[in-house]
Amino acid sequence: MGVATYIKDKKDAIKEVILQSGIKVKPVYTPDDLEEIGFDYQKDLGDAGEFPFTRSIHPLGFRSRNWTTRQYTGFGTPEETNERFKLMISHGQTGLNVAFDLPTQMGYDSDDEMAEGEVGRVGMAVDSLRDFEIAFKDIQLNRIGSGLTINAVASVMLAMYQSVAEGFGYQKTEISATPQNDILKEIVGRGAWIYPVEPAVRLIGDTIEYAMKELPRCNPVSVCGYHIRESGCTPSQEISYAFMIAFAYIDNVVARGYRAEEFVGSFSFNLNIYGNLWETVAKFRAARKLWAKLLRDRYGVQDKKALFLRGIFGGGGSGMTKQQPENNIMRGAYYALAAALSGAQTTALCSFDEAYTIPTERAALLSLRTFQILMDEIGLRDTVDPLAGSYFMETLTKQMEEKILEEMEKVEKMGGMVEAVASGYVQREVGRQAYEFEKKIQSGEITKVGVNKYTEGVDMEVELHEYNDEWAKLQIDRLRKLRQERDNTAVSRSLKALEQAALKKENVMPYLVDCCKAYATVGEMANVFRDVFGEYREPGIF
Amino acid sequence: MEKRKIRVLLAKPGLDGHDRGAKVVALAMREAGMEVIYTGLHQTVASIVNQAVQEDVDVIGLSIMSGAHIPICSKLMGMIKEQGLDNKLVAVGGVIPNKDVPTLKGMGVQGIFPGGSYFNDIVSFIETHAPGR
Numbered sequence: 001m002g003v004a005t006y007i008k009d010k011k012d013a014i015k016e017v018i019l020q021s022g023i024k025v026k027p028v029y030t031p032d033d034l035e036e037i038g039f040d041y042q043k044d045l046g047d048a049g050e051f052p053f054t055r056s057i058h059p060l061g062f063r064s065r066n067w068t069t070r071q072y073t074g075f076g077t078p079e080e081t082n083e084r085f086k087l088m089i090s091h092g093q094t095g096l097n098v099a100f101d102l103p104t105q106m107g108y109d110s111d112d113e114m115a116e117g118e119v120g121r122v123g124m125a126v127d128s129l130r131d132f133e134i135a136f137k138d139i140q141l142n143r144i145g146s147g148l149t150i151n152a153v154a155s156v157m158l159a160m161y162q163s164v165a166e167g168f169g170y171q172k173t174e175i176s177a178t179p180q181n182d183i184l185k186e187i188v189g190r191g192a193w194i195y196p197v198e199p200a201v202r203l204i205g206d207t208i209e210y211a212m213k214e215l216p217r218c219n220p221v222s223v224c225g226y227h228i229r230e231s232g233c234t235p236s237q238e239i240s241y242a243f244m245i246a247f248a249y250i251d252n253v254v255a256r257g258y259r260a261e262e263f264v265g266s267f268s269f270n271l272n273i274y275g276n277l278w279e280t281v282a283k284f285r286a287a288r289k290l291w292a293k294l295l296r297d298r299y300g301v302q303d304k305k306a307l308f309l310r311g312i313f314g315g316g317g318s319g320m321t322k323q324q325p326e327n328n329i330m331r332g333a334y335y336a337l338a339a340a341l342s343g344a345q346t347t348a349l350c351s352f353d354e355a356y357t358i359p360t361e362r363a364a365l366l367s368l369r370t371f372q373i374l375m376d377e378i379g380l381r382d383t384v385d386p387l388a389g390s391y392f393m394e395t396l397t398k399q400m401e402e403k404i405l406e407e408m409e410k411v412e413k414m415g416g417m418v419e420a421v422a423s424g425y426v427q428r429e430v431g432r433q434a435y436e437f438e439k440k441i442q443s444g445e446i447t448k449v450g451v452n453k454y455t456e457g458v459d460m461e462v463e464l465h466e467y468n469d470e471w472a473k474l475q476i477d478r479l480r481k482l483r484q485e486r487d488n489t490a491v492s493r494s495l496k497a498l499e500q501a502a503l504k505k506e507n508v509m510p511y512l513v514d515c516c517k518a519y520a521t522v523g524e525m526a527n528v529f530r531d532v533f534g535e536y537r538e539p540g541i542f
Numbered sequence: 543m544e545k546r547k548i549r550v551l552l553a554k555p556g557l558d559g560h561d562r563g564a565k566v567v568a569l570a571m572r573e574a575g576m577e578v579i580y581t582g583l584h585q586t587v588a589s590i591v592n593q594a595v596q597e598d599v600d601v602i603g604l605s606i607m608s609g610a611h612i613p614i615c616s617k618l619m620g621m622i623k624e625q626g627l628d629n630k631l632v633a634v635g636g637v638i639p640n641k642d643v644p645t646l647k648g649m650g651v652q653g654i655f656p657g658g659s660y661f662n663d664i665v666s667f668i669e670t671h672a673p674g675r
Contacts, residue, residue, distance in 0.1 A: 102557035102608060106584070114586075117613035118557055191559015191583045231562045322657055355657065356637060357609065431565040438566045442660050451658060461640065467609060538582040542568060 003275035003319075003446060019279045020437075021236035023399045029391035037398045044289070044398070048384040051296075054289040054397065056343045057308040061384030062375065067339075068346040069371050070097035070147055070312060071364045076120035076471040078134035085139055087361065093368055096139070097147040097348055099123030099358055100157075105192045107153045107526025110475045119472035122358055123149070126157070127479045127521045132164040141165045145176035147222070147312070152194040154181035155203045156525045159512035162215065167517075178219040178268055181207055184245045184417055185224040187536065188426050189231035194526065197422050199533035203508065205252035210509035212263040219268045221249055222311065228426075229272035230318050232434025235279055236400055239287045240407035241426060242269060243294065244417040250299065251416075260299035261306055269311030273335045273342075274319030281387060282396040284313060284342035290401055313344035315367075317354045324450035324457055328352035329366060336370050340380040341387060347371060424539035479521065486519040494518045495528055502532040548672050551599040553581040553590040555618070558608035563635060563657060567603070570661035576668070587617045594630060600672045603653075606636040612645060619649045629673045635659065 004025070007016035017025040026033075046052055049059030058064055071093060073084045085096055100123040103115035109127050110119045119125050124135060136146075141164075150157045158179045165175045183200040186193045193200065204221055211220035225242030233241065246267060250260050271287070273280050291309040295301040315335030320328045332349045339347045349367040351359035359367070374380045387393040414420045421427070440446040447453045498511040515525050552568050554561055561583060568578045579597050581590060594602050602622075606614055611634055622630060633653030634646060643654050653667050 106557045108557075114557065117610040118608060121609050122558075186559070189562075191554075191561055192557075193559070232566075356639060431562075431569070434562050435566045435569040438570075439661075442662075542572070542578070542580060 004279070005445065019276055020234045021279060021400060021403045022234070023396065023403065029395055031391060033391050033395045037395055039394055044394070045388060051304070051307065052289040052292045053308060054285050055385035055388055057288065057310065057345070061343060062381040063384070066375055066381065067344055067371070068095045068145070069093050069368055070095040070346055070348045071367055072097045072099050072149065072348060072359065073364065075124060075358065076468060077474060078124055078126070078131040081124040081135045082137055084361070085135070088364065088368065089144065091365060091368055092372060095145045095147065095346065098149060100150050101125045104522055105150055105152065107194055107522060109521050109523030110472065110479050112523055119475055121467050125471070125475045127475065127523070128482055128519050129160055129163050129516050130478065130482055130519065132160050133167065136164050141168060141170050142174040145178065148177055148179040151180050151183050151186045151192055152200065153522060153526050154179040155207050155509060156512055156522055158207055158218065158220065159509060160516045162513055163516040172214060173216055175215065176217040178222050179207070180224060180270065181221045182224045182245060184248060184421050185227050187421050188241070188430060189227040193536050195529060195533040196536045197418055200536070201248060201252055201418065202505070204249050205256065206507045206509050208249065208253050208263055208266070209256060209258070209507055211266055212258070219266050222268045222270045224270040226270045226272040226314065226316065228430060230316055231430045232437060233430045234433060235275065235283045236403035237407050238272060239283060239404045240411065241417070242271065243291065244408055244411045248417045260295065261301045261303050264295060264299070264301060265303065265306035265308070269309060271311060271313050272316040273313055273338050274316040277334065277338050278392065278396055279400070280338045281341045282393060282400045285397045286400040286404060290404060310345055312346040312348060313339045313342055314347055315339070315349035317350040320350050320352070320355045321448060321451050322355040323455070325352050325355065325460060327450050328354070332367055333370050336374055340374050343385060422539070482519060490518040491520045491524070495520055495524055498525065499528045499532060502529060548576045548601065548668060549597065549599040550576050550578050550601040550603055550668065551581065551590070551594050551597055552578055552603045552605065553585055554583045554605055555585050555587055555590055555614045556606065556608060556610055557584060558606060559583050560607040561605070563607070564605035567605070567635065567661070567664060571665065574665040587614065587621060590618065591621045591625060591627070594627065595625070599630070600674070601631045601633065601668055604634045606634060609637060611636065611638055612642060615646055615649055615651050619651065631668065631671050631673060633667070
C-alpha cells in the first residue's frame with residue numbers, strides 16, 4: 001500500500017504499518033500513549049506562537065495571515081516570464097518563485113558552448129541585468145516577494161535582484177528576495193554545483209552577512225531538505241540533513257565574529273510534502289520544535305522571532321506520476337491539505353504535468369486553485385494546528401523528533417555536514433534509500449495508484465509547454481547586442497575588483513552589485529569565481 | 543572461460559543535475575551482474591564518447607531529465623558514427639515524452655526508458671541487445 005511498508009494477513013487485513021522514517025504505527029492510540037511518551041503540553045507543544053512553536057509560529061496561524069502561494073514559474077525568455085508572473089498575480093498568487101534555465105543556474109552565458117540546447121528550457125534565461133529589467137517590469141517589488149531558484153550563483157542573482165529593484169526606484173531595504181542559495185543540497189541532491197565545497201559555502205556566508213547589513217527584508221538562504229527528499233532520503237533524514245546544512249552555514253557566519261541571533265532569523269527552509277499524510281504533518285511539527293530548541297541550546301539564540309522555522313512546504317514532484325497524470329491533481333490536493341495541516345507559511349505544488357515539464361499555464365492555475373479551495377472554501381483557516389492533542393499525532397511527533405535527532409547524530413559524528421558531503425556519505429545514503437524505495441515500488445510492496453496497481457484506465461497525453469529554438473536565438477542576439485552597447489571598460493573594472501575581493505576573501509556582494517549594474521554577464525561573474533575557486537569534483541560513491 | 547561481464551557506461555550529459563534515476567539504475571544493473579561506470583554530472587557528449595572508448599564498454603546509457611534529449615542524442619549518435627563505434631548499444635532514460643520515441647529510434651537509439659521503467663525491462667533489454675549477445 002501507500003508510502004510506508006504494509007504487512008497484511010491472508011484476509012487482506014493490515015497487520016503492520018512501518019512509515020518510511022522507520023516508525024511503526026499502531027492500529028489504535030489512547031491516552032496511555034501520551035502517558036508513555038510523557039506528553040506535557042507546555043513542554044512539548046506550548047501555545048501557538050510560543051516556544052517551542054510545535055503548533056505554529058504565529059499565535060493565530062492562518063487566521064491572522066493566509067499562506068503565501070508561490071507556484072514555480074519562469075519560461076524561456078524574460079518577456080514570457082514577465083507575462084506569466086503578471087498572470088499568476090492577477091489570479092491571486094501572492095509571491096513569485098522564479099525558475100531559471102540550466103545555463104543560468106550553472107553560470108554560463110546563453111552563447112556558451114555548454115548552454116547549447118538548454119537556453120530557456122527549464123526556466124528563464126538570464127544573462128545580465130537587462131533580462132531582469134524585462135522579467136520584473138511592472139511587478140511591485142516592494143510588495144511581492146520573490147523566491148529565486150538558484151544556488152551556485154545565488155550571490156550573483158541576489159545582487160542582480162537588488163540592482164533591478166534600485167533601478168526601478170525601490171529602496172534595497174524594502175525588497176524581499178529568497179534566493180535558494182543552498183549549495184550543500186545541490187551537491188547531495190540536485191546537481192547544480194560549480195565550485196568546491198569550501199568556497200561555495202563561503203559565498204553563502206557572504207550573502208548572509210550582506211543581507212544582515214543591507215537587505216533586511218531578504219531571506220538570503222533557503223535550506224532545502226526538499227531536494228534531498230526528492231533524491232530519495234526518508235522524511236526524518238530530510239529534516240536532519242536540512243538542519244545539519246543550516247548549521248554549516250551558521251557556523252561560517254559565526255566564524256566571522258557575528259552571533260547567530262543577529263542573522264538566523266532570516267533563514268528559511270524549503271521542505272517537501274509527499275508520502276504518508278500523518279508522517280508529513282508530524283515531521284513539520286517536530287521540525288518546528290527541534291529547530292527552536294537546537295538554535296537556543298546550540299547557539300544561545302534567545303530572540304523569539306529568530307527561533308521560528310519559517311519556509312515553504314511544497315508538494316513534491318516525486319509523488320507525481322507520469323502514468324495517468326490526471327491522478328496528480330488529486331495527489332496535489334492531498335499534499336496541499338498536508339501543508340495546511342502542518343501550518344505551512346508559504347506553499348507551492350508540483351503541478352499535474354510536472355513529471356513531464358515545468359508546469360503549463362493550465363496546470364499551474366489548477367494548483368493555485370487547489371490552495372484557494374482549501375483556505376477559502378473548506379475551512380483550513382479556521383483554527384490553528386487542528387490535530388494537536390491527538391493521541392496518535394502527538395505520539396508520532398515525538399517519535400519523529402527522536403528519529404531526526406538520531407540521523408543528525410550520525411552526521412555530527414562525521415564532523416558535520418561539510419565533511420559528510422565532501423566524503424560522499426550523504427550521497428551514498430540517499431542513493432541507497434532511493435534504490436530500496438524504487439525496488440519496493442517495482443515489486444508492488446509499496447502501492448502507487450495507476451503505476452503498479454489500478455493501472456487500467458486512459459493514459460492521457462499531457463499538453464506540453466513546447467521548447468522553442470527561437471528563444472535561444474533571441475536571447476543570444478540580445479546578449480551580443482548588450483556586449484557591444486555597454487561600457488566595457490566599466491565592466492572589466494568591476495570584474496577585476498570582484499576578482500580581487502574573491503582572492504582576498506572579502507565579502508563579494510558589494511562587488512557583485514557593481515558588476516551587475518555595469519551589465520556584466522552572469523557567465524563573466526561566474527567565471528571570475530571559477531578562476532579563483534576552481535570547480536567541484538564529485539567523490540566516487542559506488 | 544567465464545563470459546565477460548557486460549560493461550555499461552552510464553552518463554549524465556549536459557547541465558541537468560537530477561541523478562536519482564541514473565544512480566538507482568546503476569545500482570540495479572550492478573545487482574544484475576553488469577559492470578557499471580558512472581560518469582558523474584555535467585558531461586559533454588565528447589567526453590562521454592571518450593570514456594566509452596577508454597572503458598571499452600558495450601553499452602552507453604544516457605539519463606536526461608531536462609528535455610534536451612533530442613539535441614543531445616543526435617549529437618552523440620553523430621559522434622559515435624564518426625568514430626566507428628556503431629556497434630555500441632545506446633539507451634536513454636529520463637523525462638521522455640511518448641511523441642519523441644520515434645525520433646530517437648530513427649537516430650539509432652535502441653532503448654528508451656522513461657521515468658518509472660522497470661529495472662527488469664532495462665536489464666533484459668541490455669542482456670538481449672548488447673553487442674555479442
